[in-house]
Amino acid sequence: MTVAATDEGPLGIICGGGAIPLAVAAAVSRRGRRVVLFAVRGFVDAQAVAAYPHCWIAVGQFGRFGRLARAEGCRDLVLVGGLVRPAIRQVRLDWATLVAMPRIIRAFRGGDDHLLTGIGRILEGDGFRLLGAHEVAPDIVAPAGALGRHRPDADAARDIARGFEMLAALSPFDVGQAAVIGRGHILAVEAAEGTDAMLQRIVTLREAGRIGVPRGVGVLVKAPKQRQDRRFDLPSIGPDTVLHAARAGLAGVAIVAGGTIVAEPQRLIEAADANGLFVLGRADGEAA
């Protein structure tokens, strides 16, 4: 579903960390819709949001957030960017949050999916409409096919298939959906550490002689969780992902077309081409 720039008022973007919230803001603005950023304190850089109308909120301030969003006329919201489990000192509870607390605690006890779905439900109960970044800015998700000029060879294609197959098996466990595969071996599986730390691990293991495949072999695969509500926390890649993959000695990166946000695609393609890596958007539903 694509939500066009209609008379639906400005779009509220609840911004976690990283470059993606700003990329979404830019893409939505380009489509002619006004955006208001709700920057989560501790996760967002002040300079980054300065280019757009914005308010600061803290984790736990449902009440404050609701008042600000209504004052700005934002009924539609998207929630983008990393909100790694906040340290308790970053949490500021307000009255509305305390009221919602039992629901929030229930949500917190599941995986990140449960947490986000729980937050989504609370916001919707307050009359907001929560949309996915891919709905408000469809040009921000990966297209099918190769980005850039390199293509996976037969070995890499097998690794990609095996990687997506493994991520599908892990999916019910609500765990960070990325892995590194080389010649059929699963070299790393991402959980709480995030993709960049996982790629750094490959660098370290390779330096220690613990990676049995040569440089230029192996792929990073990233996929949304299968039952993931795609309005939340789609996986994303950017130029840095490609550079980290290059440093890890990989042949390329495979993502799910339509299910992965690509930040700064132009710079990403340049990084991939310059380092000899492929970046492949696999058509969703393609055989594993």
Add this chain to the structure above:
Amino acid sequence: MTVAATDEGPLGIICGGGAIPLAVAAAVSRRGRRVVLFAVRGFVDAQAVAAYPHCWIAVGQFGRFGRLARAEGCRDLVLVGGLVRPAIRQVRLDWATLVAMPRIIRAFRGGDDHLLTGIGRILEGDGFRLLGAHEVAPDIVAPAGALGRHRPDADAARDIARGFEMLAALSPFDVGQAAVIGRGHILAVEAAEGTDAMLQRIVTLREAGRIGVPRGVGVLVKAPKQRQDRRFDLPSIGPDTVLHAARAGLAGVAIVAGGTIVAEPQRLIEAADANGLFVLGRADGEAA
């Protein structure tokens, strides 16, 4: 199956790295059977094998190994200890290995399981009998129930069940079978880095405020791969595993009874008791 100390001659122990090969040697010796260690160069500490009759071999020396083992009268072999994929400079090929090369390469293209199974088949083709450490030293594998005086609480029991369930889902992908789970969240999944490095990751993530569960919550689960030939590379834990888990702030460690080697059980129990961690041997086949 338990192989008693009969007239079957000395047992050859092909020793990879770590404390387990020596623990197996000690346990077999205690049962009255002579052992001869075949220490793999680059993985084994010279001092560690000095207490037993031993020979040095290199990865790739099937021919040399066969001659030495026959000269020592070893028909029965066990293969224990870490042989993380060797760097190519550690490999010394001899004639018998070159002859076996096509089979070895086929074995190398799968996961570690395939590699070990392939090596096992080659040795058996040469007239050796490959046994599991649990067969020659049954007292070296974990019993069912708690080791030490701490027990998992209800939260930990749920995390253990979820952990084993996830490892079972990963098992077909031949990936290092350990993970850390806290309040239902998969915090880390082990692949090429090994258990200790995975636990160190939890320490780092916790210091960075990236672990959402408090200290004293969360479990390390370790399981043999489901289709793993248990003669090879059973998962193992030792006192260090418990100390690393303690440093990672976990509540305890869960392993599969009968399917996990426990190195230095006395010191392991002392470490667990002193740090307030449980170590649970889950009866094999118990509901996940």
